[in-house]
Amino acid sequence: MPRVARVKSNSGIYHIMLRGANKQEIFHDDYDRNIFLNILEKYKIQSDMSIYAWCLMNNHVHLLVKEGSENISVTMKRIGVSYVWHYNWKYHTNGHLFQDRFRSEIVETYPYLLRVTRYIHQNPVKAGIVKRVDDWKWSSCRGYYGKSLVSENLLDQEYILSHFSVNPSVAKERFKEFNEMPDNDSYLEDKDTWRRMTDKEAGLKIKNSLGSIEIAQVKSLPKTERTRVLRKIKEINGLSLRQAARILGVSPSLINRA
Incomplete structure (x- = not known):
């Protein structure tokens, strides 16, 4: 069957998930994660894309982005191909790493934008990897909390914070309160959501x-x-x-x- 065309976002904003084929791990160590973030930053700059939130899990990645100067599918293909090249070279393997095309959903309202941001940051907590959202260094959460990020030039936080207050300090406090509210949101996930086993x-x-x-x-x-x-x-x-x-x-x- 032919592939169904992606729905175009009027806002240019998308929630994107890249998942390993058969839910396999795509990051085996911190070096892999750093390589992926370096690639993401490279094509963010090249395509003039904005990144509002991100989270690297062991077998998938969540991104909240605004399309830049090229179609989001083109940008994501560049990112995927570059990381697969690194993976295959490092682990002496070949073939598919990611599950089909990346999955995406359009984000066109402010409430939905903020809830998706929170959902992305809470992924490691819901998976039982950490107890607090800012304990996981492989997400954008720490940047919103004024803490150092692994990749300092990756996050564009001003747009999200502007929905909480024009005062930067107040915005960060209100965002933190919202970001840690319990929720049962589920976006782009299969029914058998992966969690880390002991x-x-x-x-x-x-x-x-x-x-x-x-x-x-x-x-x-x-x-x-x-x-x-x-x-x-x-x-x-x-x-x-x-x-x-x-x-x-x-x-x-x-x-x-x-």
Whole structure:
């Protein structure tokens, strides 16, 4: 079937999600995350795009952006292709990394804009990774709170803050209060939203998947048998490649190539 054309936002603002194919991890360490943010900043400048919020999770990325001088699809393709090149080079792999095209929704009202911003910042808390939104350094939240960001030139916060007050100090306080309000919002998410499993939970799921094979035996299996086993393990919902590698005692790249 032909692809359905994206709905064009009258405001030029979009909530975008990039997700790993089969929900696989797309970031295995902080170096990967920094590379992605560097690429994002490069094409932000090149396309004159504005970035109002962002959050890097292990297997997906949320962005709240305003289209720049080129179609948002073109900009996102540049970003995706550049990061996939880095990933394939670093982990000696090939093929698809992201799940189909990026997912997007138009943002055309102020209330929706603010709620999406809050939703993006609360992703790590809802996933159980951190207890407070500003504890996660791989999102734009800390910038809104006046704290240092990993990428200082990435965030355009003035537009969002202007909806809270013309006074910068008051705007930041009001934004913080709003940003931490509990909510049950869900945007661009599948019904089986990913959450990080504990190693104990992951170990049990892996053990069940292996059947009669012991976890300690996996790394010593013949290559063909090991590849078959690792492919089966990769299908476990909510299990990250890095976590599986740690439990099995193999490298993330070995699992990714399976």
